[in-house]
Amino acid sequence: LFDMAATSTARTSLSRERVLRAAVELADASGIEALTMRRLADALGAEAMSLYYHVTNKDDVLDGIVDVVASDINAAVDQLERSISITPATWKQAVRQRILRAREVLLCHRWAPAVFETRRETSPAVLRYLDGLVKLMREGGFSNDQIHHALHALGSRALGFTQELFDPGGRPASAPTEAMLDVMGAQFAHLADMLREVAHDDPESTLGWCDDQTEFEFGLDLILDGLDRLSR
Amino acid sequence: LFDMAATSTARTSLSRERVLRAAVELADASGIEALTMRRLADALGAEAMSLYYHVTNKDDVLDGIVDVVASDINAAVDQLERSISITPATWKQAVRQRILRAREVLLCHRWAPAVFETRRETSPAVLRYLDGLVKLMREGGFSNDQIHHALHALGSRALGFTQELFDPGGRPASAPTEAMLDVMGAQFAHLADMLREVAHDDPESTLGWCDDQTEFEFGLDLILDGLDRLSR
DNA sequence: ACCTGAACACCGTTCAAGT
């Protein structure tokens, strides 16, 4: 009657795909902790219990949104490297580009890495992503055994994220103040000295006092260079 | 009266330390999902609300158990490398040994890595651990800037764990059956080929078809070797 | 086939109250 406007998106009936897409949007907008069955149903203009017709339970929703994000990654990655032939000389650049592209997608879903880590069943879309990576490295001259080691060495970095020991999640981190470093220095002199020097070297970093992207690429290149050396 | 035996451990009064230690034991024994305020209180022979006198809330409990585990790591690591002088030639072995020791402690608390990742405030014990690592690398001839990059490149590996894309948490993984690989091969040929070959190469691996420890060390050495080369 | 509402068993946490 009057709720036509409010429920305009809800008029079309539910479906697994619509539920999952709404779940991703809810997590994007309000954080993963806001993703409850009741709130998700609300966003869809339905009752909580209606979801269970399209989805077996909340775990299934989490598996589902991981697969949605991984599918987005595949879509982004598929647009890459048309007609570039992969050789032992070019594999590294191709893998690097692929991983950084995956990272771009992940940066649009800050909650995703944490959820990826909690999943026990690997999503089909993640498998497809890894399949592409294996293909690339085979063309680059690696043995299956080497590729297996490489995937383990990369770990989540293969998909474009790492877990940091400092400040997981809440980016951008603010630089520690001089006062904080002084307090810290009393107990942890070497660590405080390091942080003081690093903060001094790059005081204007717009992405916070640690540029995640730079650090991600540093670690990634360290590993890729090591693998490259391994293959010769 | 009759519950003397059942509550024998509960007779001593509560304290923050006793609460945290019980929390670690509960997580060790029953998994992190069993760690609720009510069950934790039960294990201590107290009411749920009594905990709040010694601990500000559940987040504080999680911060606390991370710190307890990190303290255990420090204790284990402190027993290492007495009287070995660190030089550019020996730093790698010392860091490697330190990290593998940290990993040993973590392997006794399978729930810990996942909890480490969710914490926003870094625990004092983790800071102390990192301080020791920085000290080691300084003695090994690295600049503070290089050490900063190194810590980011190592990420959680500095503390002895990585997140794997396959099968997070539930170890040991069982080898994929031939039938599974056939199904998988239809969609993900390169990945299935790789897994088939790896499983065939090492069919007797007692730790499951992927030896986590071997893979962890492979990735760690790849990074340490890269850092070593960087410092020359 | 698809959706709902009441209900259940659990959470974390507040508050006022006990000793």
Next chain:
DNA sequence: ACCTGAACACCGTTCAAGT
């Protein structure tokens, strides 16, 4: 100072019932 019990606002999920 330390602990408790009832209560509140939230979960995920079951079940029987509606269309």
